[in-house]
Amino acid sequence: MDITVIFNPTAGGGRAKRLRQFVRALEQGGARVRLYHTRAPGDATRFLRELGDPGDRVVAAGGDGTVNDVINGLRPGVALAVFPIGTANVLARELAIPRRPEAAARVALEGRAQTITPARLNGRRFLVMAGVGYDAWVVDQVDLISKRRIGKLAYLVSMIRQLFRYGEVTFRVTVDGRPLDCFSAVISNGRYYGGGFVLSRQASLARRSVQVLLFQRPGPLFLLRCLAALALGRLEKVDGVASLSAERLTISAPGLEPVQTDGDPAGWLPAEIDLEPEPVTVLVSRT
Template sequence: MSPARRVLIVFNPTSGSRRRGRLHRVIRALEEAGAAVDLRVTEKPGDAEALAREGAGEGCYDVIAAAGGDGTIDEVANGLGADAPPLGVVPLGTANVFAAEIGLARGAGAIARTLLDGERRAIHCGRANGRRFLIMAGAGLDAEVVAALDPNLKRCLGKFSYIIETARQMFRYDYPVLDVTLDGRVTRAVTAVACKGRRYGGPYLFAPGADLARPEFEVVLFDKGGALPVALYGTALVLGLLPRVPGVRHIAARSITVEGPSGAPVQGDGDLIARLPLAIAIDPVPLTVLYPPPVP
């Protein structure tokens, strides 16, 4: 084993407020294995990106880890350039989709082993209006839910806050038609989501053909709006049947534009990251991520 000697952990206390114990156990396991750990705590949005960029620029860390939810991981990833140390993950968020995508267990021991001796893999992230995202970015109902979600409700109820806000928006949202261009091909939908990962909301299969290692998106298009179709889509997602539902299309593409109501929200990995009109492309610079080490 060739453990990392210096680990920088960028911690978002908002997303990880209920799981500080896990973070402390991870740090203890790292230090017991001989690693030197520096913990830097965010105070406001944007801090995680700035702290990651600062740490990468210091040139003394073997790993820069994001401790928080998927939004925190995205921020840290946006602070890492081509020559930065690999990205590590301490999942403390609501859904932890990225951790599920790379097969990272939630136990402190498994997390620490991955930070110390994980397998380095290059992944191809997306860029939404220039901003890096790791799992997915989209416009339509799911972006409207993210934009309207009460942060206090999210902190108190976790995943259930998204269910509550979706139930509200499925009746309130007016489902405007979006003009979507995929590698030059024009189509229309009421919701469009460009996916690099396969999962949505945690363990639920959403884009079965997506692959972090491939420089391509799987774009999921929803053709119908309204409360009844949305209820059908949600039920099918939970049951693992979404790819079979009529009115849901899965299309591979590398370059995507979405036009619709100007200023409408765009979500990336569960956070508001942009506004329409939207241009999505593969990030030309791969990101190195620590995956769990192979099982002997």
């Protein structure tokens, strides 16, 4: 079996020792491993598109941003495996991918195939989520040096700094042809957000749709209520938060506003989000 491992050395502070254990476990399981260290955002996409033969499967070793980079270079018929060693590993949480190197290697070698339909933002795939408004401001303004040093705490710092901007911008989100206004929006392919927080109990990676959460009331106090409800897994119960299933949507705003996908900056509005015609095969634990 031939396996290409794409490793982000900056993910989660760079877990070089765990990577060596993971690769050793793959080789002990009979795999021939090609290891590639990314150098910058988008590097994994470019490398995989230029690679003649990636092998039987490609492993994204990093966080959700690394997975995003990999799936945008993944060829049809090649399976994706995940080794979660990044700052945020929402997809790994969704799929119950183990964090221990030896256990994750077993999934990459022997895992059960599960198909997931990626969403696309302006033609670029994402597997976990996209966001505009407060969610995108936090991602756009997070300090990358702090992110490497303190991990998720860097996002907390950015969340506090962006809190009082919430409510300043109104977004127009057209959900399957229905125009709606909001002050922030998160578009999710799965249940979780930021690691272990339940964003939406209606969302599912198994469904061919995304779940759209619209925050329709302004003001920092309302946003704080939403953040508290998110911590309790009750965000969709908050009066002023609308949760809708969708297959296609567009998002616009009066000025230049950022968008995030899978925890990384993903350009600017306007945005069109739809579903990939063909699913991606992801390896998950047999148990």
